[in-house]
Amino acid sequence: MNNPKTGRWALWLSFPLAVLLVIASGAGVFLPSVYANEPHLAGAGAVSADLMNLIVVVPVLIASAIFTLRGWMGARLVWMSTVLYVVYAFIYYTLSVRYNALFLIYCAVQGLSFYMLVGALGSISVGEIARRYRRRGPAFAAAVLLLVIVAGASVHWAQRAIAVVQSGKAPQDVLDAGQITDVAAVLDLAFVLPAFALTAVLLLMRRPMGFVLGPIILSFTGMIALLLVAIVAVLVDRGLAADYSGIAVSGGIAVIAGALLALFLRPVPKEA
Amino acid sequence: MNTANSGRWAVWLSFPLAVLLAVACLGGLVDASVYARESRLLAAQGIGGDAGNLLITTPLLVLTAWLALRGSLVARLVWMGVLVDLIYNYLYCALALPFNALFPLYCGVLALSFYALAGGLPSLAADDVASRAAPRAPVKTVAVVLLLMSLGTAAHWMQEIVPAAIGRRVPQSVIDSGLLSAPVAALDLAFMMPASVIAAVLLWRRKSAGFVLGPVLLTFLALGSLVLAVMGVAMARSGIEAGRALVAIGAGIAAVAGWLLWRMLPRS
Numbered sequence: 001m002n003n004p005k006t007g008r009w010a011l012w013l014s015f016p017l018a019v020l021l022v023i024a025s026g027a028g029v030f031l032p033s034v035y036a037n038e039p040h041l042a043g044a045g046a047v048s049a050d051l052m053n054l055i056v057v058v059p060v061l062i063a064s065a066i067f068t069l070r071g072w073m074g075a076r077l078v079w080m081s082t083v084l085y086v087v088y089a090f091i092y093y094t095l096s097v098r099y100n101a102l103f104l105i106y107c108a109v110q111g112l113s114f115y116m117l118v119g120a121l122g123s124i125s126v127g128e129i130a131r132r133y134r135r136r137g138p139a140f141a142a143a144v145l146l147l148v149i150v151a152g153a154s155v156h157w158a159q160r161a162i163a164v165v166q167s168g169k170a171p172q173d174v175l176d177a178g179q180i181t182d183v184a185a186v187l188d189l190a191f192v193l194p195a196f197a198l199t200a201v202l203l204l205m206r207r208p209m210g211f212v213l214g215p216i217i218l219s220f221t222g223m224i225a226l227l228l229v230a231i232v233a234v235l236v237d238r239g240l241a242a243d244y245s246g247i248a249v250s251g252g253i254a255v256i257a258g259a260l261l262a263l264f265l266r267p268v269p270k271e272a
Numbered sequence: 273m274n275t276a277n278s279g280r281w282a283v284w285l286s287f288p289l290a291v292l293l294a295v296a297c298l299g300g301l302v303d304a305s306v307y308a309r310e311s312r313l314l315a316a317q318g319i320g321g322d323a324g325n326l327l328i329t330t331p332l333l334v335l336t337a338w339l340a341l342r343g344s345l346v347a348r349l350v351w352m353g354v355l356v357d358l359i360y361n362y363l364y365c366a367l368a369l370p371f372n373a374l375f376p377l378y379c380g381v382l383a384l385s386f387y388a389l390a391g392g393l394p395s396l397a398a399d400d401v402a403s404r405a406a407p408r409a410p411v412k413t414v415a416v417v418l419l420l421m422s423l424g425t426a427a428h429w430m431q432e433i434v435p436a437a438i439g440r441r442v443p444q445s446v447i448d449s450g451l452l453s454a455p456v457a458a459l460d461l462a463f464m465m466p467a468s469v470i471a472a473v474l475l476w477r478r479k480s481a482g483f484v485l486g487p488v489l490l491t492f493l494a495l496g497s498l499v500l501a502v503m504g505v506a507m508a509r510s511g512i513e514a515g516r517a518l519v520a521i522g523a524g525i526a527a528v529a530g531w532l533l534w535r536m537l538p539r540s
Contacts, residue, residue, distance in 0.1 A: 094458035094462065095367045096367070097452070098452050099454060103454065104461070107461040174371065179452070180371060181366070181368070181369060181371040181375065185375075191386065194383055194387060
């Protein structure tokens with residue numbers, strides 16, 4: 001329900017969450033000691049995520065919380081996707097970044113964002129959101145985008161799985177990054193891809209829940225794609241990648257997801 | 273709410289989940305290469321965890337799913353607790369353990385547990401559960417136990433993390449484990465400890481959601497402690513001294529949590 005009085009506590013927690021994010025990511029960007037024990041690739045990945053947090057996530061989190069508190073339904077969906085992104089990103093920080101002085105802050109961000117999301121779930125009215133976006137939302141195009149991503153990622157992970165089974169070892173890029181397991185594969189296979197597929201199916205069937213999940217997943221997709229853009233940019237900057245060619249696909253997905261999200265959330269013209 | 277008819281698809285996921293879980297546990301027990309890269313302690317805990325999940329968690333998952341499909345509210349609550357336990361354990365296995373041949377199964381167990389729980393939650397009406405709670409349910413006792421448990425967990429981790437932070441070093445347990453970070457501390461501090469505090473507060477204030485969260489967390493605690501006791505047996509068999517103490521601690525906590533769970537579950 002887009003009642004600003006519902007789930008307000010979760011929205012207000014956005015502000016301490018933003019402070020914690022600025023501390024964690026600011027330290028990651030400006031204090032070299034934080035990622036001193038990381039191999040080059042993993043360190044670059046962590047700094048990319050920090051830049052993403054500082055430049056995109058914190059401003060969007062604050063802005064969407066404020067607009068939601070003022071009663072804008074679309075902002076609530078963007079806010080939920082931003083918090084979802086924080087939950088996702090901080091699984092990396094808590095489990096995949098080598099233990100450092102910020103560990104407790106990572107745990108605090110992880111826990112706070114997770115319980116904000118859970119707390120906010122009870123405050124949305126599926127029926128009301130579906131009524132608003134069902135007629136005008138680009139459901140088919142969004143479903144196609146999500147299914148294309150699911151198909152592409154499935155092929156990617158299947159190829160890696162075959163290579164892993166044949167060699168009996170972790171993928172080489174995981175070992176090169178100094179990781180002990182394939183965290184991206186876990187998050188994609190266990191959480192993200194099933195959510196994308198489920199949302200696409202619900203949108204194609206024009207089920208009310210699809211019109212809630214659709215904008216949230218589109219916004220989340222845009223953020224993940226922007227994170228990949230940031231990773232390529234940092235890798236090139238540090239001489240760990242040759243050029244910016246890796247940006248094309250991620251940047252394209254970010255633009256398409258952003259455009260579809262804007263179409264979903266565009267204001268409804270007042271009836272005469 | 274109609275527990276027999278809502279969210280049935282989520283409950284049905286339990287059966288493929290049980291198959292994946294059993295295969296993953298058997299793999300850990302029979303294939304020596306699975307835990308070959310881990311320290312002796314983590315390998316013994318892994319084998320014990322597999323044995324516990326195969327002998328206790330898998331049958332309990334199937335039984336509670338079957339009873340939940342027949343309309344049992346009690347089974348539905350315990351089933352959700354089993355899923356929370358699986359998500360906790362397999363987040364650790366999939367994200368923190370060194371990569372091994374069972375990795376795809378870990379992802380499968382994690383995904384099915386998560387989506388079964390997410391799909392099963394909306395069909396459970398907290399008001400209905402609260403209205404059917406036993407009149408003499410030990411609500412405040414459970415609230416205190418959950419609160420003490422969360423405080424104990426926090427104290428346990430802080431006594432290691434805070435001195436390490438002050439000394440600007442990595443905690444010894446992280447170094448000994450050979451892992452990158454402190455995954456169990458992260459799962460406890462970020463997820464389980466806040467959940468226990470929230471459940472304790474809700475139960476103390478007799479809010480409906482507390483009557484759902486309480487039994488779910490007690491199931492998690494009882495089941496997790498039982499599996500911990502089995503881990504202790506595996507550790508003792510590997511010659512690790514702390515194994516016997518772990519058996520006693522795990523069995524003791526499981527007995528208390530199981531008794532409180534029995535008293536908390538709805539009666540009609």
